[in-house]
Amino acid sequence: MSGDLLKMLLNGTKETLYMVSISSIIALILGIPIGISLVVTDKGGIYPLIKVNKVIGIFINIIRSMPEMILIIILLPLAKLIVGTTLGANAAIISISIGLAPLIARIIENSLKEIEFGKIEAAEAMGATSFEIITKVLIPEALPSIIRGITIAIIGIVGFTAIAGAIGAGGLGSLAIRFGYQRFRTDILIGTVLILLVVVQLLQFIGDFIARLINKKRYKFE
Numbered sequence: 001m002s003g004d005l006l007k008m009l010l011n012g013t014k015e016t017l018y019m020v021s022i023s024s025i026i027a028l029i030l031g032i033p034i035g036i037s038l039v040v041t042d043k044g045g046i047y048p049l050i051k052v053n054k055v056i057g058i059f060i061n062i063i064r065s066m067p068e069m070i071l072i073i074i075l076l077p078l079a080k081l082i083v084g085t086t087l088g089a090n091a092a093i094i095s096i097s098i099g100l101a102p103l104i105a106r107i108i109e110n111s112l113k114e115i116e117f118g119k120i121e122a123a124e125a126m127g128a129t130s131f132e133i134i135t136k137v138l139i140p141e142a143l144p145s146i147i148r149g150i151t152i153a154i155i156g157i158v159g160f161t162a163i164a165g166a167i168g169a170g171g172l173g174s175l176a177i178r179f180g181y182q183r184f185r186t187d188i189l190i191g192t193v194l195i196l197l198v199v200v201q202l203l204q205f206i207g208d209f210i211a212r213l214i215n216k217k218r219y220k221f222e
Contacts, residue, residue, distance in 0.1 A: 008175055009191045016171035016199070019089050019096065019161045024154050026097035027104055031153075034060070034101065035108025036134060046120065046130050060102040068163050071099045076167075092169030096160045100153055107149030111142040144211040151207025155200050162196070172196060 038056055041049040063071070072095040076086040079094040115138055123137045139146070165173020172192045180189035 012172040012175040013195055015089050016161050019093055020157050023093050023096040023157050027100040030101035031104025032108055034105035038109040039112040046133055063102045072164055087168040089170050092164040100157055104153050111145040112138050115141045144214050147211040155203050
């Protein structure tokens, strides 16, 4: 492997990991409260607000219905407003974060709704507040499922960064398109694919490991 190829792959990997890590953090910050609100405000929830719930659900569905490339393009003006440019990793992070937050919200919602209602009733009977029910009953009980779901979402972000590379976001996606495809560099295409495979496998392994660890600790103390 030549030195220039290794340098390009290394820089592309750094940019991709930067986009994935920052986008994941922002998407989690946005998506987790939205997901919790969907459960809390739903019919039969601990603080039912049906109209609010429907509005949030429609907003999430609108964003999730958009193809990733179109969503990135639509959010370019917002990216320019926030980071001052429509090119580069920082601009892509804005689109990726907003695009993945609704998915994380749905993952949180589905995970929390798997909790037996009897556990919520028991907490209410013991005088637990809404906040305590969320933080001490819902989230701890659903945590393994949430971790597995978030792992899938973060892996989706890896794919999102590759698509964003087509419009100047940088990273391995941009490297594969500009050098691998357009300049017929098969070695670069193969290199980017192999690195992405390794990244995805590592993310899946870490997510599964954390989920199993939480389950083991839970069963140990039950």
